[in-house]
Amino acid sequence: MSLKKVISFVLLIAPFIANNISAQSIDQVMSRGEIHGNFQLDMQYYQEDSLIGATAVPEHTLMNGFANFIYTNGNFEAGFRYESYLNTMLGFPAKYKGNGIGYRYASFTNEEMKITVGNFYEQFGNGLIFRSYEERGLGYDNAMDGIRINYKLAEGLSVKGVIGKQRLYFESGEGIVRGIDGELMVNDVLGGTLKESKTKLTLGGSFVSKYQADQSSQYNLPENVGAYAGRFVLQRGKISLNGEYARKINDPSADNNFIYKEGEAFYAQTSYSSKGFGLTFSAKGVDNMSFRSDRNASLTDLQINYLPTLTRQHLYNLLATLYPYATQPNGEIAFQGELVYKFKKETFLGGKNGMSLLINYSTVYNIDSTALPASDTTYLGYTSNLFAIGEERYYDEINVELTKKFSPKLSGIFTYSNIMFNQAVVQGKTPQDHPDIYANVGVIDLTYKLNKKHAIRAEFQGLFTKQDHQDWATVLIEYSYAPHWFIAVMDQYNFGNLIEKERIHYYFASAGYLKGTNRIQIGYGRQREGIFCVGGVCRNVPAASGLTLSITSSF
Amino acid sequence: MLLILFFNKYLPMKKLALLSILTLTSFILFSQTEKRLIPSATLKNMEGANVNTSDFNNDGKPMIINFWATWCSPCKRELNNIAEVYGDWVKTTGVKLIAVSIDDARNAGKVAPYVNGKAWEYEVYIDSNQDFKRALNVNNVPHTFLVNGKGEIVWQHNSYLEGDEDELYEALKKLAAGEDL
Numbered sequence: 001m002s003l004k005k006v007i008s009f010v011l012l013i014a015p016f017i018a019n020n021i022s023a024q025s026i027d028q029v030m031s032r033g034e035i036h037g038n039f040q041l042d043m044q045y046y047q048e049d050s051l052i053g054a055t056a057v058p059e060h061t062l063m064n065g066f067a068n069f070i071y072t073n074g075n076f077e078a079g080f081r082y083e084s085y086l087n088t089m090l091g092f093p094a095k096y097k098g099n100g101i102g103y104r105y106a107s108f109t110n111e112e113m114k115i116t117v118g119n120f121y122e123q124f125g126n127g128l129i130f131r132s133y134e135e136r137g138l139g140y141d142n143a144m145d146g147i148r149i150n151y152k153l154a155e156g157l158s159v160k161g162v163i164g165k166q167r168l169y170f171e172s173g174e175g176i177v178r179g180i181d182g183e184l185m186v187n188d189v190l191g192g193t194l195k196e197s198k199t200k201l202t203l204g205g206s207f208v209s210k211y212q213a214d215q216s217s218q219y220n221l222p223e224n225v226g227a228y229a230g231r232f233v234l235q236r237g238k239i240s241l242n243g244e245y246a247r248k249i250n251d252p253s254a255d256n257n258f259i260y261k262e263g264e265a266f267y268a269q270t271s272y273s274s275k276g277f278g279l280t281f282s283a284k285g286v287d288n289m290s291f292r293s294d295r296n297a298s299l300t301d302l303q304i305n306y307l308p309t310l311t312r313q314h315l316y317n318l319l320a321t322l323y324p325y326a327t328q329p330n331g332e333i334a335f336q337g338e339l340v341y342k343f344k345k346e347t348f349l350g351g352k353n354g355m356s357l358l359i360n361y362s363t364v365y366n367i368d369s370t371a372l373p374a375s376d377t378t379y380l381g382y383t384s385n386l387f388a389i390g391e392e393r394y395y396d397e398i399n400v401e402l403t404k405k406f407s408p409k410l411s412g413i414f415t416y417s418n419i420m421f422n423q424a425v426v427q428g429k430t431p432q433d434h435p436d437i438y439a440n441v442g443v444i445d446l447t448y449k450l451n452k453k454h455a456i457r458a459e460f461q462g463l464f465t466k467q468d469h470q471d472w473a474t475v476l477i478e479y480s481y482a483p484h485w486f487i488a489v490m491d492q493y494n495f496g497n498l499i500e501k502e503r504i505h506y507y508f509a510s511a512g513y514l515k516g517t518n519r520i521q522i523g524y525g526r527q528r529e530g531i532f533c534v535g536g537v538c539r540n541v542p543a544a545s546g547l548t549l550s551i552t553s554s555f
Numbered sequence: 556m557l558l559i560l561f562f563n564k565y566l567p568m569k570k571l572a573l574l575s576i577l578t579l580t581s582f583i584l585f586s587q588t589e590k591r592l593i594p595s596a597t598l599k600n601m602e603g604a605n606v607n608t609s610d611f612n613n614d615g616k617p618m619i620i621n622f623w624a625t626w627c628s629p630c631k632r633e634l635n636n637i638a639e640v641y642g643d644w645v646k647t648t649g650v651k652l653i654a655v656s657i658d659d660a661r662n663a664g665k666v667a668p669y670v671n672g673k674a675w676e677y678e679v680y681i682d683s684n685q686d687f688k689r690a691l692n693v694n695n696v697p698h699t700f701l702v703n704g705k706g707e708i709v710w711q712h713n714s715y716l717e718g719d720e721d722e723l724y725e726a727l728k729k730l731a732a733g734e735d736l
Binding site: 036038040070123126127158183200202233238242272273274282306308313339340342358403449452453482483514517552554555 | 591594595602603604605625626627628632635659660661662664665667668669670671672673674683684685686689690691692693694695698711712713714716717718719721722
């Protein structure tokens with residue numbers, strides 16, 4: 001956003017505050033006001049490292065930084081985020097360049113309504129048809145810029161309405177996104193004895209539409225594309241059941257090769273849990289559900305919806321970065337089950353200090369579909385059944401995690417995972433020379449407390465596969481001195497690579513100082529080319545070598 | 556503030572904007588003497604109902620607000636370590652720990668089974684849209700706040716190192732004894 005826009009925004013809110021002041025005494029109004037913020041800076045000095053394919057950069061160093069400031073005064077709130085990319089770090093979308101205000105808003109709340117103008121993040125239900133969201137660590141940000149109204153119509157009945165354009169780096173996408181969502185807590189609305197009932201039901205429904213002019217001479221493209229979804233949550237004591245179904249009308253785009261087929265998705269989940277025991281099952285189907293406010297956009301640009309991935313989100317480096325699965329928006333069907341169990345203390349397996357077990361199984365297939373013949377004139381592309389499992393497997397994993405405390409000083413987490421990863425589909429590689437990857441992974445994570453403040457943590461990871469780059473190992477040792485200091489060294493080693501000169505060590509050393517909300521961390525070493533994930537969103541990053549600095553703070 | 560607006564036409568746009576921000580900020584900073592209250596945001600409880608964070612209370616006793624996620628290793632280590640001593644903390648200080656998960660639709664359904672599976676005694680909420688996280692200016696998880704009986708934030712800490720819970724407990728005991736932190 002340009003400085004001009006920021007100025008006009010500041011001028012817009014200034015009279016509001018000034019007016020308040022003239023009416024009451026300055027002290028009175030201002031003493032209710034609060035300002036808070038947070039800050040993050042990441043900087044790297046790059047050096048050439050031909051062995052891993054890392055290059056130096058002409059600027060020597062690259063930097064990403066931002067700060068949020070939020071002012072609140074009673075029912076009024078306004079804020080902005082200053083962002084700085086001088087220049088954008090490698091692996092981040094290069095379209096972030098220079099300085100700017102990436103986000104600014106003002107809002108007020110009265111008894112029933114909250115009005116927000118400017119930028120906002122919002123989601124409807126699970127996000128199947130609408131979620132505007134940020135993941136700063138990856139440069140992912142599709143904030144809306146427009147108007148939002150949250151209206152509480154009655155106890156247990158609320159409505160949200162949004163209209164705006166989506167953020168595209170320092171600009172907005174050309175499409176307009178409009179949406180409305182209603183949520184009804186049946187027990188609260190019907191009242192009476194139902195309010196105290198153990199069985200609780202929530203219903204929700206939403207409608208989203210995008211507008212983008214048709215500038216194609218080749219196709220007759222729909223300018224307005226609508227999507228709708230319905231959902232429920234049913235809860236009775238320890239049992240919970242929820243589901244959402246979404247449908248989108250024809251939406252030819254670069255993602256689906258400009259076919260006119262409608263899109264569909266469902267997401268269902270059931271769980272049972274009591275003290276020391278938790279069980280979840282989920283299922284999800286997606287068919288032609290990529291939804292963007294610009295039909296030509298790609299990567300993570302201008303996404304309107306969110307299609308959650310139904311596989312375990314990994315915690316350890318090798319599992320999380322070598323073969324992470326990502327939802328295939330054009331079509332997939334997925335199932336997941338997870339069991340969490342705690343063995344009681346003083347039992348055979350629980351031992352003196354207890355033990356807990358987590359088992360997760362997930363599997364993903366294509367949906368059963370048949371391509372239409374070349375002579376077809378409907379331009380629907382293919383026929384399919386969202387609920388029918390196809391023959392091609394995309395991902396499969398069984399993951400077992402044991403957490404055990406051996407003594408007050410020594411504890412460990414032991415993980416075993418067996419995965420199957422279809423790299424041709426998930427990473428868009430040619431199937432002929434990229435076979436499915438089968439890997440066995442083991443992780444031992446031990447923490448030893450030397451005393452109240454000093455501790456050593458060590459991670460030993462091994463990944464064994466006959467495909468791709470074969471076997472890997474990671475060793476990490478971390479020494480911490482609570483509450484302020486830590487140092488860590490890590491080596492990731494591709495020891496099993498068939499090509500001897502590619503058996504590379506990726507070493508990395510880091511140290512950090514923490515106090516209150518301040519965190520300063522420096523690091524030096526190599527980062528492997530690969531997939532970097534934060535909070536379930538992933539991005540490909542190039543190999544890099546050099547010195548890093550990271551600072552976060554808030555007040 | 557009014558003066559600036561009055562001189563509006565004599566100042567170039569950029570300088571005017573800068574001045575009004577500076578004046579506004581100095582007003583706020585000089586007048587901001589009271590401690591921060593828990594800001595308002597809407598979260599989901601474990602039954603799927605909406606709960607406003609400004610309604611958080613513990614009958615005048617202290618509260619801990621901890622941001623975590625099912626995919627965050629240090630977060631789970633912290634909450635598992637606190638879980639072992641939580642009974643004692645409650646007995647000595649009357650504290651209540653509120654664990655706010657920032658898991659989105661991918662993992663939100665697994666939060667309750669995980670919390671119960673680990674037998675945590677915390678009050679747990681889900682901040683799927685990260686509204687509460689933004690309102691409290693949290694950069695990364697884990698992030699822990701200590702709140703006094705009046706709902707004011709008196710202490711906070713980012714990240715988790717083994718043994719950090721002892722520092723938190725020291726602060727908590729002081730707070731419960733009515734001492735300044």
